[in-house]
Each structure stands twice: as C-alpha cells, then as structure tokens.
Amino acid sequence: MSAVRQSSVTGFLLAVASAATFALSGIFASSLLAAGWSAGAATTARIGLSALVLLVPTLIMLRGKWGLVRAGWVQLLFFGLLAVAGCQLAFFLAVQFIPPSLALLIEFTGPVLLMLWFWARTRRAPSWLTLLGAVIAMCGLIAVAGVVTGTALHPLGILFALVAAAGNAAYYALGASSSHGIPSLPFVGLGLLIAAVLLVIAGATGLLPIVFSGETAVLAGAAVPPALVVAGLVLISTVAAYVLGVAASRRLGATVSSFTGYSEPLFGILWTILLLAIVPTTLQWFGAALIIMGVVTVKVGELRRSRRPLASPAR
Numbered sequence: 001m002s003a004v005r006q007s008s009v010t011g012f013l014l015a016v017a018s019a020a021t022f023a024l025s026g027i028f029a030s031s032l033l034a035a036g037w038s039a040g041a042a043t044t045a046r047i048g049l050s051a052l053v054l055l056v057p058t059l060i061m062l063r064g065k066w067g068l069v070r071a072g073w074v075q076l077l078f079f080g081l082l083a084v085a086g087c088q089l090a091f092f093l094a095v096q097f098i099p100p101s102l103a104l105l106i107e108f109t110g111p112v113l114l115m116l117w118f119w120a121r122t123r124r125a126p127s128w129l130t131l132l133g134a135v136i137a138m139c140g141l142i143a144v145a146g147v148v149t150g151t152a153l154h155p156l157g158i159l160f161a162l163v164a165a166a167g168n169a170a171y172y173a174l175g176a177s178s179s180h181g182i183p184s185l186p187f188v189g190l191g192l193l194i195a196a197v198l199l200v201i202a203g204a205t206g207l208l209p210i211v212f213s214g215e216t217a218v219l220a221g222a223a224v225p226p227a228l229v230v231a232g233l234v235l236i237s238t239v240a241a242y243v244l245g246v247a248a249s250r251r252l253g254a255t256v257s258s259f260t261g262y263s264e265p266l267f268g269i270l271w272t273i274l275l276l277a278i279v280p281t282t283l284q285w286f287g288a289a290l291i292i293m294g295v296v297t298v299k300v301g302e303l304r305r306s307r308r309p310l311a312s313p314a315r
Contacts, residue, residue, distance in 0.1 A: 011251025012299075015260040018245035023267035025237035027219070027275055031229050036213030039095075043088050044199045044210060045230055050238040051192040058189030062182075069190065072180025076187065079174045080194025084242075087167025088195070089202060090160045097157030106161035108141055108265075110168025111258035117169065118255065129301030130255070137262050137294025143287025144265045144280075172258035175249035184247040192242065220275040259298040262291050 025046075032042045062069065069076065087107070094103040112134055115126055126134075175187075182190075202208035217226045249257040266288050272278040280288075 007251045011248045011257065012260065014244050014248035015252060015257050016263055018241050018248055019261055019264040020267040021236050021241040021244065022261075023237075023264045023271055025233060025241070026268060027271055028229050028233035028237055031217045031219045031224075032213075032226060032233070035215045035217040035226055035229075036211070037226070038209045038211035039092050040199075040203055040208035041210045041212045042233070043092060044196070044203055044208070045212075046233050046238050047084060047088065047192055047199055048196040049230065049234045050242075051189065051196040053234060053239050054185065054189030054192060054243075058186040058193075061186045065181075068181045072182050072187075075174050075177060075180055076182075076190050077194060078170060079187070079191040081198060082167050083171035083174055084167075084191055085195035085198040085202075087164050087171065089199065089208060090163035090167060092208065094157050094160035094164060097154035098161065103157065103161045103164070105141060106158065107164040107168050108262065109138070110165045111172065111255070111261065112138065113165055114169040114173055114258050115255055117173075126255075127301040130298050131301075133259065133294045133297030133299075133301055135294070136297060137259060137291050140287040140290025140292075140294055141262060141265065143290060144269070144284050169258070171245070172249050172254045172261070175246035176252075176254040176257065178250050184250065185243050188239075188242045188246055192238075221277075253302070256299055256302050259295050262295055266291060 029039070029042050029046075033039065091103055091107055094106070115130070115134060119125055175184075180187075199208065203210040214226065216223045217229045218224070219229055219232075245257070245261070248260070251257075252260065269280045269284060269288060272280070
C-alpha cells in the first residue's frame, strides 16, 4: 500500500472515530441537563476542563517551538473563537428560538458551506460526484434529524444556527491546515484554552446562563455521580474527539473529512440503541443509509478529482 493511500485510510479511520466520540456528547450532555445543569454550564465545563487536561501535554510538545505559535496565532485564534466556542455558543442560542433538530440540521450544512467556499476561493468547481454526494448526504441528514414541515423559522434562530454552521466549517478548514507546523494535539489544546476563556466571559456577563447541580445523573439507565458524566464528556467526547478530528483533517483534507463527519448522526443512532434502548424510525434508518451513500460518493468524487491533471496554463 502506498504511503498516500495508507495516510488516506488512516485519516478516514480517525475521522470515523472522531465522529463516534463526538456523537456520545449528546448522551452525556442530556444526562447533565436532566440532572439540573444548564446547557451553558455543561458546555463551559466541557471546554474548560478539556483545556486543562490538554494543558500539560500541550506545553511539553511546544517546548522550544513557541515560534510556531507566534506564526500560527491567527489560525489558533479563529479555531478557538469560531470553530469551538462560537459554534457551541451559537448552537446554544439557536435552540432558544428554533427546535434542536432544525438547529442541528443547519449547523451540519457546514461541510457544504466549506465546499462552496473552496469553490469560490480556488475557482475550481467540485466534481459532479462530490456535488451529488453532498445532496444525498444532506437529504439523509434531513431524514435523520426528523425535521418536518411547519417547523418554526424564527430569524434569530436561523441566524445563530448559520453562525454554528460557519463554526463547523471553520473546524474542518482550520484543522486541515498544517502550514503553521503546530502538531494536532497542542493545536487543539491551545484552541480549547482560547474557547474556554471566551465561554467563561460569556457566562460572567450573563450571555450564557451557568447553572450547576450536584444531583445524581442517570446514564444508560443507571444512577451515576455527575462527575463521572463530566469525565466522559471531557475525555471521550471532547479531548479525544477534537484531537482525532484534527488529525483526520490533516490527512484527508477539509472537504472529505467534513463530509465524513456526517457519520456522527449515525453513531448517535447507534449509541441511543445501545445505551438508551431507543430504536430509530424507519425514516431515520433510510436517512442513515443516504448519509453513508453520500459520504462514499463525496470520497469517490474527491479521489477522481485529485487524480485529474490540472489544465496547462495558457501561453
């Protein structure tokens, strides 16, 4: 197996693992919310504690390499503010005006926005297979999300959800960039630290309501201490998910890794079956199949596009 193909396979496996760990965040977070935590408290604890977990390894890996941080501070700043904190905060604000399923659907248009942005920036159109895969995957996401006609379309909710979509696109675009030379783990660690500062400020100013609770949480039908749920949310669905996702983006590129992220709702279905014993509807199963078909089509389209020689420049 060639080195390029091996890197692509490794990147795909990392992207799938990232989606699987991200998908658990909904179960962990819903357990905390049911125990009396506010969404702002769960988000701030998630990002803040994750930044602390990665702080020591980040400092160790950047020893003698702080010049890389000075060179890549713009990417780090946008990753922390837009891809992490902005995306989280915007989604939280969006669900105050529109249903969560609709907000999630709009947020997951991020890969499509990213594809269009690359198209506008490079003036190189995606292949027809990539565009077809994007349409198929979006149809599958609509089916999985269960968005139906008659859903309230509050303009502020749509606006905040679009900001979350921009943050979703920024996560893959900035994560795929390695021109600054900062390794994946410290890049995520510094980004989470920046995001944690913003979330603490948002909580202190009242923009993000912060309410913690010491009540026992229920996870997969069992009563557990909230600290255990927070540990799972931090270590599995944040630290592991972000590090794996950035590592995958650097191997696959922003477009393929972002559409592979559409497997997150599929793992969400799997975890609800295994942990909550909730069986999805027939429409959701159909949507899951469409998402898989769409992701595979995007991957094939990008592979064919990468093998196509660029046109020779005019004399």
